[in-house]
Amino acid sequence: MSRILIIEDEESIAELEKDYLELSGFEVEIEENGETGLKRGLEEDFDLLILDLMLPGVDGFEICRRIREVKNTPIIMVSAKKDDIDKIRGLGLGADDYMTKPFSPSELVARVKAHLARYERLIGSGMPENEVIEIRGLKIDKTARRVYVNGEEKNFTTKEFDLLTFLAQNPNHVFTKEELFRQIWDMESLGDIATVTVHIKKIREKIEFNTAKPQYIETIWGVGYRFKV
Numbered sequence: 718m719s720r721i722l723i724i725e726d727e728e729s730i731a732e733l734e735k736d737y738l739e740l741s742g743f744e745v746e747i748e749e750n751g752e753t754g755l756k757r758g759l760e761e762d763f764d765l766l767i768l769d770l771m772l773p774g775v776d777g778f779e780i781c782r783r784i785r786e787v788k789n790t791p792i793i794m795v796s797a798k799k800d801d802i803d804k805i806r807g808l809g810l811g812a813d814d815y816m817t818k819p820f821s822p823s824e825l826v827a828r829v830k831a832h833l834a835r836y837e838r839l840i841g842s843g844m845p846e847n848e849v850i851e852i853r854g855l856k857i858d859k860t861a862r863r864v865y866v867n868g869e870e871k872n873f874t875t876k877e878f879d880l881l882t883f884l885a886q887n888p889n890h891v892f893t894k895e896e897l898f899r900q901i902w903d904m905e906s907l908g909d910i911a912t913v914t915v916h917i918k919k920i921r922e923k924i925e926f927n928t929a930k931p932q933y934i935e936t937i938w939g940v941g942y943r944f945k946v
């Protein structure tokens with residue numbers, strides 16, 4: 718669950734924001750003083766900060782600047798004065814978003830969600846993306862070894878998955894049953910190529926809308942199979 722810190726000295730506004738964010742499933746804390754707000758923002762791991770500009774103790778300008786020196790936590794700055802918002806935008810303090818009070822709580826929630834999602838993508842971008850093959854409604858996630866047909870996950874055995882993936886990676890190429898058998902089963906099994914036929918049938922039942930008229934794996938009579946793109 719994402720934790721949000723609201724630094725806001727107007728209690729009614731802070732409470733309203735908190736209520737809406739909690740209804741959306743966030744864990745929310747409020748600090749009414751700039752000094753303690755800054756301290757907590759620096760020391761604790763919040764996922765996002767909602768920061769009022771005019772605060773007792775340390776103001777929002779300073780809090781934003783100090784936190785940005787050490788953290789990339791998303792910061793949404795709010796102010797009752799549009800002029801101030803324009804001013805802080807110009808200062809380039811590094812806030813991620815600015816809102817002028819009064820704003821609708823649902824807009825705040827929408828922006829919070831957008832910034833959290835963007836930040837997660839940013840954090841996650843260090844990880845290599847899953848290798849995915851997508852052909853029309855068929856999605857094969859090679860990294861996770863999962864198959865989705867029109868968004869619905871289907872269960873595949875290891876060999877079914879390997880066979881489907883091999884064909885999909887080599888589209889428009891006709892493979893004989895012998896070739897597929899050698900490719901997928903290697904030395905494990907002693908040459909019953911009927912296994913290939915059985916597996917193709919099972920794969921089709923999972924991915925094809927109409928197995929009599931396959932749109933992915935075509936049978937090339939007398940030769941073998943071809944993955945159609």
Ligand code: CA
Binds near residue numbers: 769772
């Ligand atoms: Ca204030």
